[in-house]
Amino acid sequence: xxxxxxxxxxxxxxxxxxxxxxxxxxxxxxxxxxxxxxxxxxxxxxxxxxxxxxxxxxxxxxxxxxxxxxxxxxxxxxxxxxxxxxxxxxxxxxxxxxxxxxxxxxxxxxxxxxxxxxxxxxxxxxxxxxxxxxxxxxxxxxxxxxxxxxxxxxxxxxxxxxxxxxxxxxxxxxxxxxxxxxxxxxxxxxxxxxxxxxxxxxxxxxxxxxxxxxxxxxxxxxxxxxxxxxxxxxxxxxxxxxxxxxxxxxxxxxxxxxxxxxxxxxxxxxxxxxxxxxxxxxxxxxxxxxx
Ligand code: UTP
Numbered sequence: 001x002x003x004x005x006x007x008x009x010x011x012x013x014x015x016x017x018x019x020x021x022x023x024x025x026x027x028x029x030x031x032x033x034x035x036x037x038x039x040x041x042x043x044x045x046x047x048x049x050x051x052x053x054x055x056x057x058x059x060x061x062x063x064x065x066x067x068x069x070x071x072x073x074x075x076x077x078x079x080x081x082x083x084x085x086x087x088x089x090x091x092x093x094x095x096x097x098x099x100x101x102x103x104x105x106x107x108x109x110x111x112x113x114x115x116x117x118x119x120x121x122x123x124x125x126x127x128x129x130x131x132x133x134x135x136x137x138x139x140x141x142x143x144x145x146x147x148x149x150x151x152x153x154x155x156x157x158x159x160x161x162x163x164x165x166x167x168x169x170x171x172x173x174x175x176x177x178x179x180x181x182x183x184x185x186x187x188x189x190x191x192x193x194x195x196x197x198x199x200x201x202x203x204x205x206x207x208x209x210x211x212x213x214x215x216x217x218x219x220x221x222x223x224x225x226x227x228x229x230x231x232x233x234x235x236x237x238x239x240x241x242x243x244x245x246x247x248x249x250x251x252x253x254x255x256x257x258x259x260x261x262x263x264x265x266x267x268x269x270x271x272x273x274x275x276x277x278x279x280x281x282x283x284x285x286x287x288x289x290x291x
Contacts, residue, residue: 002153004125004146004209007050009041010113011131012058012104017257026061027257028131032269033276037256038064039093040134040269046097048143050127053099054120056113065101070094109228111218118215125149125211128231133206134265136272137251141207144249148183149209152245155238157186158207159246160253167201168192171232174199174239175246184246186239191232192225202246204232205253214238 015022021030028038038055045053057064071090078087100120104113114128127142135141141158148156159173174188189204190197208231217234224230238244252268255261270280 002125002150003049004127004149005050006052006054006121006124007045007048007127007129007142008054008056008114008117008121009038009045009129009131010056010104010110011038011061011064012056012107012113013110013132013257014107015132015257018259018262024060026057026064028061029063029067030256030262032134032256032262032265033273036067037134037265038131039067040136041129041131042068042096042099044135044140044142045127045129048127048140048146050142051098052120053097054117055099055101055131056104056116057101058104058107068094068096068099109223109226109230111221111229111231111234114231115215115218115229121212121215123212125209127209128207130206132255132257133253134256135206135249135251135253136265136268137249139250141249141251141253142209144251145207145209145247148245148247154242155211155214155235155244156209157204157235157244157246158249159184159202160205160248161201162203162205164195164198164201167198167203168195170203170205172197172199173202173204173246175202178245182248182250184248186244186246188239189232189236189244191230191236202248204235205249206255207249208235210235211238 011028015027018027029036102116104116145156145158171189171191172193173186175184175186177184214234217237221234224233254265271277
């Protein structure tokens with residue numbers, strides 16, 4: 001079965017739910033302790049065995065490219081000041097993966113953003129990591145999904161059960177459990193369902209691995225919810241025709257396009273942080289005692 005070598009990170013959205021923070025700075029660059037959200041996502045892809053990454057950007061998102069580029073003046077200054085660890089980290093960042101960029105000229109939805117990756121992907125399966133969904137886990141979630149694709153050769157989505165309120169904001173999966181633990185066969189799905197349209201409380205949370213056939217489907221997918229071309233609508237066609245698999249993944253997902261999600265990501269990453277984790281835990285306990 002085809003190994004998954006490529007990943008697409010859509011990061012062109014307007015981020016209207018985290019304004020004003022996202023007015024002049026992409027929400028994908030919001031810091032989680034000492035790294036921007038998108039760095040966690042690129043690291044997840046790299047730790048999953050992905051070699052080539054395409055980041056979909058748009059106007060005003062150039063600092064994403066700067067973040068993954070070399071910065072000779074800063075590097076020279078760090079070396080001269082004897083800050084070897086910081087230097088190593090900054091250089092490592094620029095060589096982590098083979099990253100390229102393309103602009104989505106009109107912001108017409110996630111499905112439209114993925115269509116911009118058609119030439120990059122070619123005739124291979126590829127992973128999609130939503131640029132504002134950070135997932136903290138022991139085994140990278142992208143790897144959990146790639147393993148299923150590489151075993152079964154079918155599209156795979158990362159799913160978890162969410163509340164009734166959230167399923168209406170995300171999407172809902174029609175599914176049946178398979179013999180393998182945490183694996184489901186998905187036969188239908190719906191984007192932003194009304195209460196009477198909900199199949200289950202399982203929703204896609206920021207990760208999928210898709211066959212190249214998705215491009216042909218996307219090209220024939222009309223605008224859907226919010227008048228945008230929805231990736232879920234194209235995946236629905238795949239689910240109804242050849243079936244899609246769902247992995248109830250192991251990991252905590254944080255929506256960086258949502259104010260509460262940003263705070264929750266900072267708390268977990270802060271507690272896990274090798275430098276400040278212990279002190280932050282003490283602070284948090286003292287603070288919580290006052291609540
Ligand atoms: P979202 O729907 O969460 O992002 O898309 P958004 O459009 O920025 O949302 P609002 O304005 O806060 O409601 C999920 C991911 O897909 C990207 C976004 O940048 C985000 O990382 N995206 C979305 C695109 O690349 N292009 C689009 O047209 C829409």
